[in-house]
Amino acid sequence: MLTVSSLEAGYGDVQVLFGISLSIAQGEVVTLLGRNGMGKTTTIKSIFGLVKPSGGTIAMDEVALAGKPPFRAAQAGLGLVPEGRQIFPNLTVEENLIATAADRDRAAKPWSLERVYEFFPRLKERRRNMGTQLSGGEQQMLAIGRALMTNPKLLVLDEATEGLAPVIRQEIWACLARLKQDGQSILVIDKNVDALVKLADRHLILEKGRLVWEGTSADFLASPDLKDRYLHV
Incomplete structure (x- = not known):
C-alpha cells in the first residue's frame, strides 16, 4: 500500500532525513518511534507533501506522491491526524x-x-x-x-495522545484498537510505547534521520535495551 524508499528531506540547507525506507501493508498498524527531533514528523510531512523531499520515492498503491501537493496525498487515500x-x-x-x-x-x-x-x-x-x-x-x-x-486507506496520527489526561489516552487507544479490528491501516507516532506495543504489528525506530531498527512487537519486547538506547531522553 504505502511504500517509501530512500527518502531524503530537510529544511533549507539542513538535511533531516537520510535514506528512510518503509512500507505499510493493508490492515497493518505500524509505529514510528524515536526521540524528539529524530525526523518522525518530517517523515510524515514529506509523505503528505508538506515538505518537499530532496531524494527518494513515495507511493501509495503505486501512485507517486514525492514532491506532489498535499491534496494528491488525500486523493490517494491518506488521512492525517496532525x-x-x-x-x-x-x-x-x-x-x-x-x-x-x-x-x-x-x-x-x-x-x-x-x-x-x-x-x-x-x-x-x-x-x-x-x-x-x-x-x-x-x-x-x-x-x-x-x-x-x-x-x-491509511490513517496517520502524529502524536496520537500528546497532552491528554491518562483516562482520555485510554479512550483514544481503545478507539484505535477498534479501528484495527475493522481492518483500518494505521501509521502512528506517540511516546506511549507500552500502549503502542499492545496495539501495533510492527515498529520503526528513527535516530538522527535514519531508520535504525525495525521489528514486531514481540521483537521489541525481546530487546529491552531499545528503550534506553533510542527512546529515553
Missing part, C-alpha cells in the same frame, strides 16, 4: 467533520456523520459546539473523526 490536532476553531464539530468528507467508492464500509457519531458519541453530544469549546480529548476525537471522514 500534531496539535489543528481543528478549525471557527467551525462547529459537525462543520469540521463535513468540511473534509470524501465519497470513497472503494470503502467497503464508508465513514459518514452517522458512523463517526456512533464511533464517538461525545461528538454527537457536542456537534453544535465550536471547536474551541471542546476539551483536549474531544478535540482529538474530532481530529480523528475528521480524518476518518476522508475514508482513508
